Amino acid sequence: MDRTRVGPSPRLVADGGLRVEDRFGLELSTSSAEARDAYVEAIDRMLAADGHVEDCLAAAIAADPSFALAHAAEARQHQLNVRIPQARAAVETAIALSEAATAREQQHVEIINRLVSGKVPQGLDLIRQHVDDYPRDAFALSPACGVFGAIGFSGRIGREAELLAFLEPLATHYGDDWWFATVHAFALIETGRWDRGRELAERSLRQRPTNPHGAHTLIHALFEAGDDSEAVDFLDGWLPASDRASVLHCHIWWHYALALLAIGRDDAALQAVRHNCLPGATTSPPITVFSDSSSFLWRFELAGNPRERTTWDRVREFYEEHFAQPIVFVDAHVGLVYAALGDTEQLQASISVLQELGATGRLPAETTGATLARAYGAFVDEQWSTVVEVLEPLIPQVVRIGGSRAQRDLMTNTLLAAYVRSGRIDEARAFCERVVDRRPTRPVAGFELC
Structure with a gap:
């Protein structure tokens, strides 16, 4: 079979000697067209x-309970939603069933197994090996992609390249x-x-207009270009x-709120977050x-708004x-919460844990x-020089926490705010010229680039 073939494969069934294939032309070990x-x-x-992924996977498993890849996909879906016991149970079922599957499917299941088991570096190693032989196994490739993927969370400075x-x-x-x-566009x-x-x-959006990944990627491109008004216009049409x-x-919705902040519609930004991002307002994964939520509230204050205690x-x-x-990207935000609430004791406890784990x-x-x-604790205490001393040398290293350039602007803008509040606006501008490789579009009260 030519693995370079593009587009949906024929919906073949097992009768008549024809094999069942997925959309990427890869063989599936099921005899059920419905599955x-x-x-x-x-x-x-x-x-x-x-x-509504779970409904589709339930239908696939109901049609063919012995379909290993459907159970593996279920495990991955549970993992993405931080339902770890369910993920482990599903992947164990997939492993047992994959003994009767193809070599490609067995290795695909093992990739999911390593990820669910927390063996992310080993999972990435197997993904690299797997796509050499099966480059169109998109679902096996996908955990390596994006800022929250196996490479994105590697902690390596050069992970984007x-x-x-x-x-x-x-x-x-x-x-x-x-x-x-x-995924290529985002990289x-x-x-x-x-x-x-x-x-x-x-x-991507022309082919699948409702595709959230496509919309998200386009918003990042608009962010990098500083086209906040265009981002708002696009999402005004896409979000409903x-x-x-x-x-x-x-x-x-978080991106929408940041774009609204950037064009001065602060109240609309806060309402967008209240109804779509805060705990209880969304079913999105907890890490998101x-x-x-925490990064928006901090940015909302940097833009000159009062604290939403x-x-x-x-x-x-x-x-x-x-x-x-501890989870690496979460760890980079936890200090915001305790600093904003003035809980010095809990902030110091968190710092101690993260310092010990990181140092070892x-x-x-x-x-x-x-x-x-x-740095966040020092910022709330108005120790502006300390914030600058801590954050400025750290900015080139912040890529290690994971997340996108847009997300990491939180740290850059905290530094700029510390410069501004200590009366060092010229130094803030010099920092931007020296380090920031695009015009920052997230507002910091009292700061404008000349």
């Missing part, structure tokens, strides 16, 4: 970040596929090639018909709910309920989270 169709729909929904270098040789195998266009945008990334994102069950529901309390309760163990090599970003928490 195949439901599985393909589920995978496309996961690749697009659409909602690493991801782009990993994806570019695969482009020939996918042609104009809408999903690959989104381009994060390495500064936002113009080309925008072209690919727009192509979007699926609230999407895993990106909260995050895309916490990081987006009751809302900060709500975010704190959510954090303490959902995150018993048990966190991918090492001690970056602890250092950020110190």
Whole structure:
């Protein structure tokens, strides 16, 4: 079979000697056309970040309970939603059933197994090996992609260029596929090639207009270009018909809120977050709910607005309920909560834990989270010189925490605000000219670039 073939494969069934294939032309070990169709729909929904994935996977498993890849996909879906016991149970079922499947499917299941088991570096190693043989196994490739993927959360400074270098040789195998266009575009945008990334994102949206990953990628391209008004206009048209069950529901509304802040519509931005991002307002994964809520509230204050203490309390309760163990991107935000609430004791306790774990090599970003928490504490205490001394040398290292360039502007703008509030506006401008490789579009009260 030619793996470079692009587009949906024929919906073949097992009778008449024909094999069952997925949308990418890869063989599936099921004799059920119904199971195949439901599985393909589920995978496309996961690749697009659409909602209602569980319904499709349940239909696939009901049609063929022995279909290993459907159970593996169910495990991944549970993992993405931080339902770890369910994820482990599903992947154990997939492993047992894969003994009767193809070698490709067995290795696909093992990739999911390593990820669910927390063996992310080993999972990435197997993904690299797997796509050498099966470059169009999109669902096996997908966990390596994006800022929250296996490369994105590696803690390596050069992870953005690493991801782009990993994806570019695969482009020939996918042609104009809408999903690959989104992940390729995002990698381009994060390495500064936002113009080309925008072209690919727009192509993806032409093929699948409701695709949340495509919309999200386009918003990042507009952010990099400083086109906040265009981002608001696009989302004004796209969001009303979007699926609230999407895993990106909260995050895309967060982007909308930041774009509103950037054009001076602060009250509308706060309302967008209240109704779509805060705990209880969305079914998006906890890591997104916490990081987006806390970072928006901090940015809202940087823009000159009063502290939303009751809302900060709500975010704190959510954090303490959902995150018993350190998680690298979450760790970079926890200091915001305790600093904003003036809980010095809990802030120092968090710093101590993150410092110890980071110093002993048990966190991918090492001690970056602890250092950020110190800076946030100093900021709330109005120790502006300390904030500058801590954050300025850290900015080139912040990429290690994961997240996108847009998300990491939180740290840059905190530094700029400390410069401004200490009367060092010329130094803030000099920092931007020296370090920031695009015009920052997130507002900091009292600061404008000349």
